[in-house]
Amino acid sequence: GILRARYMLSGSVQRSGNGLRVNVQLVDAAGGHHVWAQKFDGHSENALEFQDRIAQSVVLAVILELQLTNWKVRDKSPPGTPEVRRLVNEALMKYFEMTRDSLLVGIELAEKAFSIGPENARAKRTLSIVISMGVAFGALPRERGVIERAVELAEAAVRAVPDDEIARCILSFALESCGRIDEAIAECRHAISLNPSYPTGHGDISMLFALRGQVDEAVREANEAIRLGTHDVIDFWRHHGLVVALFAGGDNQRALEAARKVVRTKPGFVRGALYWAATASATGNNEEASRAIHHCLSQLPHLNLSNVCPGFVPRYVKDHHHSRFLEMLSRAGLPGS
Template sequence: MLDLLRGTLVREGKPVAVGQKGLSLLQALVEAPTQALSRTALMEAAWSDAVVEESNLSVQIAALRKLLGPQPDGSEWIATVPRTGYRFAGSVHVLDPAADDALPSQLAGLSERASIAVLPFANVSGDREQAYLADGITEDIITALTRFRWFRVIGRNSSFVYKDKSVDSKQVARELGARYVLEGSVRRSGQQIRVSTQLVDAASANQIWAERYEMELTEAFAVQDAIAERVAGAIEPELLKTESLPAVGRNSGNATAWDLVRQGTWHFHHVGRQTHLRGRELFRLACKLDPELAEAHLWLGRVSAGIVAYGWSDKPAQDIREGLDAALKAVRLDEKNPYSHYALAICSIYANAQEQAVLAAERAIEISPSFALGHLAMGMGQLFRGSASEAIAPLEHGLMLNRYDPQNFVWFNVLALAYLFAGQANEGLVAAIEARKVGPTWRPTHETLACCYVSLGRLPEARSCVELMREMENPTGDALAPLRLRNPHWADQMADLLKKAGWQQ
């Protein structure tokens, strides 16, 4: 069974380890059974974003034949068509994924990529003429979500079947094959607009995330774009964290590379030395199991940067090199995935390659304008290369899109430093306090707080921060090392401020 929704190949109820290129080729072949597909068409199916030699196709076809084995009559599943290409020689039976009994029971529990249906937002303004605004916001959110490559979005025409109908999430899940449902309402009063939205796990009917947005209605299209960007940017990390949960407890012995990635992301989001190191082990194993799975490589890049940044690495130069190599491979495998470019950006920052970091972040934002981590990495790269004032806007924007990330103490601390070095200590203090709320035990935040307090002439508060710093464990690494190395004048400024607060190195 080739399950296109899950991105898995299954034999007798057990997943078969097949690479991403192999899956793409197999999909192209079975979608045109008995038809001869040219080598050019198959190359386009598997390597649409890259220029590779035709011999790569022959290697992948040979690997697929070995993986599938012979048909019951002894013939190959994939036949060679002389002077043309290949065709799928077996019979194909298509199952309806929306039907309750479509999939055999053995598939229950296998990993699947998240699917989400965005139901038409309700117009609760009491004015039928405002329905266009609710529909426009719904369509914009669908479009914005489709830019995230790791989960599937139900198309607009399917979702809008439920317009003005009373349905529950389980019914939508059954009929559309969606795992999650996003629903909401739009209310307009004069020039004010309020959008309420919630994300629901369709199987359990549990609410995963909810938010309300209030904006000035100066121009309908601008409001639609702004709300769509905020919703997409906010629910994407929530879905990512939620999707990693089911895979953690399983240990069937048949884990696919995608299972391992999901388990690794669960550990990654529980920010700590042991969880990050465990996540790295899982990502490394996923890369080995499926060398062409871009997600495995980009997550290896991300976790490597985190291990170095938080001071959990015994060999930081070696670890960041591993992260850079993994991120570069992720970009080669999936150039249109914003996460690949973010992984390259964050690894480049800790490899002291700030210009490369900024370019990678720019590319991530070009691919997905509502991608919060792209904006955050852009701000960090700008700050670390010495442009404090240019770092503020992308950091503020990224934090607005991604308000609940458990690692926001890092981004708020970077924003505080950007304000401090830009001569805006008051704003820096506000950001540093936010950083302390999210991560009260991270020492760099208290360093920044102390510097802001001294800059504002508030020495007693600064000395309190220094006392807390003395009680905290001294990290083995320095999260701000690239900043200090590239900008020694800022390093001296911070040292002088901390000295006035009573800190002695």
């Protein structure tokens, strides 16, 4: 039979003395346009090391470029030098694993990329998002200086490339982390206006609407993000936004069902497990709620009612939503201090 490949990877090698230049291109087989291209420079005396470096860079870049293609996103930020690009791609692969350990490795890689290319917008926004997600997963302390740095890096990336929807969403997430909900919503709206098909824009604004108590808007945006995301590696985050919205709206049973799905998909996402505990408590599933709190404390033993929200979990804007969330966590067994 005929092999119908969606993409073709091709390349060429140029030699000048001991110098080597390898050009690699990923081409859309149907349309014929270039999805990604990169050149690599090395020396023939280090041929095996050079070959390994190219292979690693190509695999990482192709995976990430195909993810962007599935999201209908064309990355508008300059990639930087080959070394910056490689480090950024490695950091993003660790980011997409989304465990506390992987995020710490991602931060280290992104810091290296940023130190090599301090003016590179892609390095700045990558470091911002791994810091913000590190805080969200409990890998980094929720300290003012940490969150402010994530905001500053994302703001610099947006200034450098204002029409980059990825940077806009990363800035929105950093702003959410420090409680600047209205500003975060404005950045998400801008990202969606730049690319209505970008699932992260819809998913992030869903979370923000949920925190502000705009339940109908939050549910609509979460469902749109889930539809556009097609079960990718951060699909759990979009379902978490749905949980936050449904809990605020008092739809406890649906919130519990969605929260269970989030925890099954990403057990290390303690924010999700806290909502599992709250929704289980709200539906009278006391044993399950207790089990959920035990799951949270087994990963972050320092969590308690005085530091969980605001602190580890973003605060609902409306006091009655916030109070109810804490009440349900208390009933589930989260310690008072």
